[in-house]
Amino acid sequence: MDPRKLLYFACIAENGSFKKAAKQLEVSQPALSTSMDRLERELGEKLLDRSPTGVTLTPTGELIYAHARLIRDELDLAERRMTKREDQDQGTLTFGTLPSLAAAIVPKAVCRWQARSETPTLCIVEKVQIDLLLGLIRGEVSFIVGMSESYGFIDGLRQRVLFRDKLHVIARPDHPAVPREGLTWSDLAEYPWILQMLGKQRTLVEQLFAQEGLGLPRELTECGSVACIKTMVAESDNIALLPASAVNADIAEGRLRSIDIPDPLLHRDIAVMFRERTPLTDAGRRLVEEIEAAGQALS
Structure with a gap:
C-alpha cells in the first residue's frame, strides 16, 4: 500500500x-x-x-x-x-511545566537562571500533567517538571524528585467555612469545589473525601488555569486545593484564606522527568537546579 x-x-x-x-x-x-x-x-x-x-x-x-x-x-x-x-543545536531550550508551578516557582527560577549565566533561547510549555508526559515521550520538550509519578511501565523515562510542595485548601476570607472550628471533609463537601483538570491532583482530592466515606462534592468545576481558579475562589463560595507556592502571596495580601484542616495527604512531590537517552544539556541542568532551589524556598 x-x-x-x-x-x-x-x-x-x-x-x-x-x-x-x-x-x-x-x-x-x-x-x-x-x-x-x-x-x-x-x-x-x-x-x-x-x-x-x-x-x-x-x-x-x-x-x-x-x-x-x-x-x-x-x-x-x-x-x-x-x-x-x-533549534537545540542553535541554543534553544524547551521544557514543560504545570500551570500551578508556572504561577511562582518557575518564573523565579528562570529569572535567577538568566541572571547567573549566558542562556540560550528559552521556550516554556505550560500544560496539564498528561499532556506534559505525552510531549516528553514524543520529544517535543527536553524535560518536564511536574508531579512525581511511577513511570516504570514507560520504557526510557527517568525522574528525580526536586521538592515537596505543601497544598492548601483555600477559600475567600469571609467564606462561611473559615470561622468554623474542627472542620472535616464532610463539612467541606457541602460547598462547591474547583479542581485542576483531570489528573493526580483530582485523585488526591478523591482520596481526601474517601477518608470519610464520601465521593467528590456534587457541585464541581474543573479548570486548567490557576489564575482563573484563584479568582473564582476569591469571588464566590468555591473551595479549591492549590500548592502553597501558588497562593502564599494571595494569603499574605488577604485575598485568599487557607482553611485549617490538618491532613498528612496535603502535599505533592515535584520531580524533573526526562528521556534516559537524551541527557539534559548543561543549560538544562542549571535551570533544573534553580527550579529545585526556588521550589524548596517557596513551598
Whole structure:
C-alpha cells in the first residue's frame, strides 16, 4: 500500500471534497480521483461515498482514515523533531511545566537562571500533567517538571524528585467555612469545589473525601488555569486545593484564606522527568537546579 495514497485519502476525508483536497495538496483533481480509485482497488473495499455535494466515508473508510491520520501525524512529528533538534543545536531550550508551578516557582527560577549565566533561547510549555508526559515521550520538550509519578511501565523515562510542595485548601476570607472550628471533609463537601483538570491532583482530592466515606462534592468545576481558579475562589463560595507556592502571596495580601484542616495527604512531590537517552544539556541542568532551589524556598 502506497503511504502517499493514504495521506491523500486523509486530506480528502478532512476536506469532504476532492476539489478542496486537490487544492490543498497542489495536485490535479483527476489525478487525485485516480489515486483514490487505485487505493480502493488495492484494498478491495469502497472507502468513499461520492455525491454532488462532496464525499463521505464508508465504515471501512472511517477505519482506514484513523490509520492514515496516524501516519500523517507521525510524519509531522518527525519533521517537528528534526526542526526542534536544529533549534537545540542553535541554543534553544524547551521544557514543560504545570500551570500551578508556572504561577511562582518557575518564573523565579528562570529569572535567577538568566541572571547567573549566558542562556540560550528559552521556550516554556505550560500544560496539564498528561499532556506534559505525552510531549516528553514524543520529544517535543527536553524535560518536564511536574508531579512525581511511577513511570516504570514507560520504557526510557527517568525522574528525580526536586521538592515537596505543601497544598492548601483555600477559600475567600469571609467564606462561611473559615470561622468554623474542627472542620472535616464532610463539612467541606457541602460547598462547591474547583479542581485542576483531570489528573493526580483530582485523585488526591478523591482520596481526601474517601477518608470519610464520601465521593467528590456534587457541585464541581474543573479548570486548567490557576489564575482563573484563584479568582473564582476569591469571588464566590468555591473551595479549591492549590500548592502553597501558588497562593502564599494571595494569603499574605488577604485575598485568599487557607482553611485549617490538618491532613498528612496535603502535599505533592515535584520531580524533573526526562528521556534516559537524551541527557539534559548543561543549560538544562542549571535551570533544573534553580527550579529545585526556588521550589524548596517557596513551598
